[in-house]
Amino acid sequence: MDPTGTRPGALEARSWGWRHASRRAWALRDITLRIEPSERVLVLGASGSGKSTLLHGFAGVLGEGEDGERSGELLIDGMPAADARGRAGLVLQDPDAQVILARVGDDVAFGCENLGVPRADIWPRVRAALDAVGLDVPLDRPTKALSGGQKQRLAIAGALAMRPGILLLDEPTANLDPAGVVEVRDAVARVAAETGMTLVVVEHRVDAWLEVVDRVIVLGGTGDGARGGGDAAGGGAGVVADGAPDEVLRRDGASLAAQGVWVPGRPPRHPAPATLPNGKPLLEADDLAVARVRGTPVARVAHAVVRERGVLAITGANGVGKSTVGLTLAGLLPPASGALLATDALADGAGPAPIRWSSRALLTRIGTVFQEPEHQLLTRTVRDELAVGPRALGMSEPDVGARVDELLRRLRLDHLAAANPYTLSGGEKRRLTVAAAIATRPRVLVLDEPTFGQDARTWSELVALLAELRDAGTAIVAITHDREVVRALGAEELAMGAHG
Structure with a gap:
């Protein structure tokens, strides 16, 4: 041969x-x-x-x-x-x-x-x-x-x-x-x-x-x-x-x-437009430089505000630092320079710098979905994966079960409740990680490529759920190449160029 x-x-x-x-x-x-x-x-x-x-x-x-x-x-x-x-x-x-x-x-x-x-x-x-x-x-x-x-x-x-x-x-x-x-x-x-x-x-x-x-x-x-x-x-x-x-x-x-197959000329359903205007600022970034490695900034954001009932879409070509901006807004990376401040409406006594918050403080304030789902899978079953956050908050088991069951149903994962998360398809893993972030009902949700791997039906259902969260007061930050999701959620766009 x-x-x-x-x-x-x-x-x-x-x-x-x-x-x-x-x-x-x-x-x-x-x-x-x-x-x-x-x-x-x-x-x-x-x-x-x-x-x-x-x-x-x-x-x-x-x-x-x-x-x-x-x-x-x-x-x-x-x-x-x-x-x-x-x-x-x-x-x-x-x-x-x-x-x-x-x-x-x-x-x-x-x-x-x-x-x-x-x-x-x-x-x-x-x-x-x-x-x-x-x-x-x-x-x-x-x-x-x-x-x-x-x-x-x-x-x-x-x-x-x-x-x-x-x-x-x-x-x-x-x-x-x-x-x-x-x-x-x-x-x-x-x-x-x-x-x-x-x-x-x-x-x-x-x-x-x-x-x-x-x-x-x-x-x-x-x-x-x-x-x-x-x-x-x-x-x-x-x-x-x-x-x-x-x-x-x-x-x-x-x-x-x-x-659920994406057929040209048959666009997916969009949720209804937001009925209420954006609310209070929750996070504010000014002249914010971000970096994965200390001393090596990869992007800069002149100004951005994350608001209640608002959707901020971070867009741009591969390699311009979108995911790094998202992780910094989520309190998982320290700013390289500039300012990222949580307002009192979000911090609620935890302090103005999300990077200094405890993991428990983050749970109910900022939820994060990484670009690669495998990076945040922790347990042996889908059901247990969704229960991690609520149990960390000390919720009763009946309340944990009710919240998990609702997320399983909404995101078409109920038939996989007992499955090992690593055996799921890419699209199923993405919905699982979104559901796990939602399970603690954070005020801000940072999602990196939230619609990755979705068919047209699950795309519509996932976007509809995000719209419901938006309308209920959650602030959403979506790092995405999906122009359809930007339109569907009526997002404000932070378009990043080669220099951030």
Whole structure:
């Protein structure tokens, strides 16, 4: 076999299914399909329908035994997918999970070195891959200094540099700014055309990829639509649509939209506009410089006010410091310089500097949702995850249970109450972390990419819940590339440029 893996591969599923070890329900069941060499396929489906699990299976990283139970077969070029590792390059939803080495160049080179690519060929590949995805940073830049969107570009560059016969992308543009979505999509399409590799992309947003794929496969299943019954021993409905993109969307567009698939021309529901004006200031920033590393500011905010019943959207390109601003507003990073003050209406005796508040004081004042959900998962079940904050506040168990049950229902997580949070899909993890932040009913809610990984239905439900919180008096700060959420919540926009 060619050590660079450039020969395009064929993928096949024969009545395949997977059940995570901690779950009674099957993530996928009875999946039968075949993807020919050099095909470019977009895989769609509601949040929780098993799209990521299918890619992990083809990449040979699911395991068995303690990890879960398999039915049927997954094949690459006619051999079991688990025996064909290296033929398929996988880019995960969570870019942090794929950062291996401390410097950018070394990280991109890592896969090539493992494949035995001649050393003289590795560094030209590294530079070409970084150029292709638009990650314009020095090769010795520390990977820990990259933003979430930059790490996503880094992961894609590492996969492209290996020139695999099959490239599997799991929501590759979810953390990218709008210009970056186009840039990365075009880079992937260009490399696929040059090498003939087989391309399989999982995405919720259809329109970004329609022009570069030649086939759409839609997975069905109970997914997030399940209601009640706990983690029922059900399973997916297999492949519910398969064909040319125009044909599938024309024939099945209405039914797909009803399932939550993002169908072009069928926008999600928006909540009603706010009926009351913004209230009192809760946080005020003036000439605020922010930094992850002391003495190295990455962004500056001239002036910003976070108000009761207000939504402040922090927008801008990847790498301009949006997440760092959010963590500073949340009292989790100290200001590098300038002023960030909590007004008496928020501080209520805790003092004007959120960075000096205790964790208990923060619980009811400022709730935070990190960009990467895995960074704040603490327990072994979804139900326990939602109970952490209320229990820390000393609430009675009946009150904790009532609050948790309501959040499970509102965010379509009730059928997953007993599941291990780490086995959830990316969209489910995002809703879980939002729910956990809401559980303590903070006055301010800071959300980093709150709509990441959502299908159209769960997007509408999540945005509707945020609108309810806004109308009830909560101040919301949303760091987002999602223009739709800015419009839906009537947000004031803090647009950050290259210098903050």
